[in-house]
Amino acid sequence: xxxxxxxxxxxxxxxSKRTFFTQSYIGGKWVSSQSGxxxxxxxxxxxxxxxxxxNCNKNDAELAVQAAFTAFNExxxxxxxxxxxxxxxxxxxxxxxNRDRLAKILTxxxxxxxxxxxxxxxxxASYIEWFAEEAKRVYGDIIPAALPNRRLLVxxxxxxxxxxxxxxxxPAAMLLRKAGPALASGCTVICKPxxxxxxxxxxxxxxxxxxxxxDGVINVLTSSSHTSEIGKHLCEHSLVAKMSxxxxxxxxxxxxxxCASTIKKLGGNAPFIxxxxxxxxxxxxxxxxxxxxxxxxxxxxxxxxxxxEGIYEQFLAEFSKKAKELIVGDGTHPKSMLGPVINKDQYxxxxxxxxxxxxxxxxxxxxxxxxxxxxxxxxxxxEPSVVADVKLSMRVAQEEIFGPLAAIIKFKTEEEAVKIAxxxxxxxxxYFYSQDLSQIWRVAEKLQxxxxxxxxxxxxxxxxxxxxxxxxxxxxxxxxYGIEDxxxxxxxxxxxxxxxx
Numbered sequence: 001x002x003x004x005x006x007x008x009x010x011x012x013x014x015x016s017k018r019t020f021f022t023q024s025y026i027g028g029k030w031v032s033s034q035s036g037x038x039x040x041x042x043x044x045x046x047x048x049x050x051x052x053x054x055n056c057n058k059n060d061a062e063l064a065v066q067a068a069f070t071a072f073n074e075x076x077x078x079x080x081x082x083x084x085x086x087x088x089x090x091x092x093x094x095x096x097x098n099r100d101r102l103a104k105i106l107t108x109x110x111x112x113x114x115x116x117x118x119x120x121x122x123x124x125a126s127y128i129e130w131f132a133e134e135a136k137r138v139y140g141d142i143i144p145a146a147l148p149n150r151r152l153l154v155x156x157x158x159x160x161x162x163x164x165x166x167x168x169x170x171p172a173a174m175l176l177r178k179a180g181p182a183l184a185s186g187c188t189v190i191c192k193p194x195x196x197x198x199x200x201x202x203x204x205x206x207x208x209x210x211x212x213x214x215d216g217v218i219n220v221l222t223s224s225s226h227t228s229e230i231g232k233h234l235c236e237h238s239l240v241a242k243m244s245x246x247x248x249x250x251x252x253x254x255x256x257x258x259c260a261s262t263i264k265k266l267g268g269n270a271p272f273i274x275x276x277x278x279x280x281x282x283x284x285x286x287x288x289x290x291x292x293x294x295x296x297x298x299x300x301x302x303x304x305x306x307x308x309e310g311i312y313e314q315f316l317a318e319f320s321k322k323a324k325e326l327i328v329g330d331g332t333h334p335k336s337m338l339g340p341v342i343n344k345d346q347y348x349x350x351x352x353x354x355x356x357x358x359x360x361x362x363x364x365x366x367x368x369x370x371x372x373x374x375x376x377x378x379x380x381x382x383e384p385s386v387v388a389d390v391k392l393s394m395r396v397a398q399e400e401i402f403g404p405l406a407a408i409i410k411f412k413t414e415e416e417a418v419k420i421a422x423x424x425x426x427x428x429x430x431y432f433y434s435q436d437l438s439q440i441w442r443v444a445e446k447l448q449x450x451x452x453x454x455x456x457x458x459x460x461x462x463x464x465x466x467x468x469x470x471x472x473x474x475x476x477x478x479x480x481y482g483i484e485d486x487x488x489x490x491x492x493x494x495x496x497x498x499x500x501x
Contacts (some may be wrong), residue, residue, distance in 0.1 A: 019105060024054045024222050025205035027067030028215025034059050039224035041198060044111040044340040045330040045379040053198050057226040058233040061190070064219040068161040068188040069239045071216030077158050077186035081135040088132035088183055091211035095125040095176075095204070102203055106172055107331040109197045111339035111380075112294050114331055124176030126462045131180035134483055138185060151494040156487040158186030160241030163234035166201070167246050168194035168342055169297040169402075175201050177466070178244045179218070185486040187242070190219045192230050196342055198222040242486065246299065270429045271421035272302035272457075273443070275414065276310035278433035279455070284318045286457030287406070290431060292326065292384060293458070295338050295404045297346075299428060302457070303401055304390075306409045306417050316388055316408055320365050323384045323406070330379070340380040341403050347380040350403040354385060356395045357407070363388040367405070392420065400426075414439065422448045428468035431457055450476075 023030040032038075033054035041050045054060070076084070095102065103117035112120075143152035162182045166174040175191055182189050193201040201220045208218045223230050234240050272290060274283045290302040307315045329336035341347050358364050367385030385405040390397050396407035411417045421430055430449040434440050444452050450468035453459040460466060465476035476482055 019101060019203070020051050020199050021202040021206065022051060022053060023202075024056055024060065025202060025218070025220045026060065026064045027071075027219065028209065031060075031063075033057065034063075037225075039195065039222075041109060041196070043108055043379075044196075044342055045332075045381075047379060050108060050199070053202070053222040055225060056221045056223045056230065058229050060221055060223075061230045061233045062237075064190045064221055065161060065234070065237055065239050067216035068190050068219055071214055072158070072160055072186075072188040075214035076183075076188055076217050079186070081138060081184070081186075084184060084186065085132045085135040087212045088128055088135065088180075091208055091213070092125050092128040092132060094207040094211055095121065095128065098203075098207060099125075102172060102200065104332065105199050105203050106197075107339070109199050110168060110171060110331075111342065112331050113336045113339055114334070116294060116339075117331065120170055120173045123460070123462075124170075124173035127173075127177045127180035128183075130462045131184035131483065134181070134480070135184035138483060138487060149498065154489055156185075156489060159486055159488055160187060161239055162187045162189050162242045162244065162486065163240050164189060164191040165231055165243070165245045166191060166193050167299075168197040169294055169299070171197035171200035172204065174246050175204060178246075181483040182242075182244075182486045183213075183217070185483055187486050188217045188219075190221065190234065190240075192221050192223060192227065192234070195222075195224040195227065244485075270301060270303050270431065270449070271417075271447075272305045273411075273417050273421060273430075273432035274305070274307045274311065274315055275417075275432065275434040275436070275439065276308045277436040277439065278311070279435060280311060280315060280318065282455060283433040284315065284322060286431065286433060286453075286455070287319055288322050288457075290453075290457035291406050292323070292338060292404055295341055295382075297341065297402050301402070302431060303407070304397055304409055304420070305406055306411050306420060308417070309410050309412055312408075312410045316365065316386075319406070319408075320386050323386055324366060326384045328381050328383060338384060338404055341382060343380060346403060347382060350382050350385070350401070350405050353396050353399075353401060353403075353405055354387060357387045357390060360391060360394050362390050362394060362396075392423075398424075414443065418443060418446050422446075426468065429453065429459065431459075 023032055033056045035057060037055035038052040039055045040052050042048065043050055099118055099121045102121045103114055106117040106120060107114050138156050140155040143154065145152045164175065164178045171193060179189055191201055205218060205220050221230060235243055272287055287302060287305060326337045327335055328338045331339035341350065354364060365386040365388050367383035382404055387396060388408045390407045390409045397409060411420065427449040429451040430447040431453040432443050433455050440454055444454055448469060451459055465481045467476040
């Protein structure tokens with residue numbers, strides 16, 4: 001039985017000049033690149049051109065750095081936490097008010113269904129709301145002194161200009177999640193969004209200006225062919241105090257190396273384990289949510305699904321049944337449940353994964369092929385795909401998939417599952433399902449990841465710290481811990497005090 005895979009062509013969405021901004025945002029002004037270069041952006045659902053934006057280079061980046069540095073020193077860091085909080089709350093309210101418009105922009109440039117896009121806008125906005133409240137609570141400490149004539153104080157101060165490089169899979173939420181703690185602490189920001197999805201970031205700039213952020217506090221540079229040049233310029237610039245990057249480990253290593261000369265702060269391959277003791281219904285639902293959200297294009301998506309041999313075939317049957325019910329189509333259509341993958345390279349990569357697995361002996365339960373609708377509409381649609389009996393030598397078990405392809409691996413013992421889960425060099429998130437309380441504690445403590453979902457497939461929350469271990473980066477976003485990366489501790493020793501008048 002083939003999965004239900006229908007691609008809708010939906011073109012009734014009308015663009016307006018206040019929806020798709022055609023210029024970068026530097027120093028509170030909409031500007032073209034100094035070179036005059038532009039690049040085109042396409043809708044992955046139909047291949048149609050959305051529009052063109054500036055192809056900025058390091059000269060434009062320098063303008064942004066100077067604008068952000070001036071705004072930091074003269075306009076933003078000097079405000080009280082309460083003053084910054086008021087502006088951020090206005091920003092939050094505007095984002096929420098414009099949710100539908102922002103979601104349509106996101107869906108048009110990235111492809112995910114409108115329901116998911118709306119959820120992303122709400123999620124991103126929640127970080128602005130959370131840190132607007134935290135702006136008033138950046139507390140320091142009074143340390144008991146060993147000597148009677150001293151008082152020891154620790155205060156927290158904003159680090160300065162922060163550079164962000166954000167990915168295409170969550171073009172709004174990733175920017176807002178990084179900007180929240182930076183703005184709350186008094187920092188100013190420069191964002192270089194992914195070339196596939198620049199419009200969401202630009203639309204947020206428009207709302208930021210309306211909210212009352214001073215010119216230069218938020219800057220967005222769009223770029224395609226000069227992305228590496230801009231990244232290098234920001235990393236090595238003496239006026240940029242921190243870089244925050246979300247993306248591949250390989251690029252992250254390059255950014256980390258480039259940051260070394262100026263000593264900056266720098267902001268997976270997720271296993272999903274189902275034990276014999278698991279509630280099967282919960283495990284299947286959790287795997288569906290974790291694997292197919294955003295068409296499998298999230299950094300915390302279940303990448304390797306490990307199922308214990310006692311329930312392997314039963315899980316495979318139930319999971320495949322649910323996957324067959326997914327409707328693939330243009331994200332702007334209300335019935336669509338899975339949108340396209342982001343571009344041709346990613347599309348071909350998923351097809352190659354399936355071919356490699358099949359050639360090495362895996363069972364192709366469903367999907368893994370291009371669709372007639374894709375050929376007709378020029379969209380990058382892939383059927384939800386399930387590959388069983390996956391071996392560790394196959395590419396789907398070794399590389400981050402980043403697409404709607406579920407790789408199912410059978411295991412025998414708890415020790416084997418943990419060993420497989422920890423066998424990679426990255427460690428962002430891990431998931432497992434079990435009703436055995438002792439096993440829950442053992443596995444949760446043994447998994448080498450920064451985040452663990454126990455009997456839960458969706459774990460991101462503004463109240464909790466988001467981040468990884470090993471080569472999945474360092475630092476945390478969100479929660480009360482998220483603001484720590486954007487402040488410096490200043491120790492003040494006040495001496496020469498007298499105990500008597």
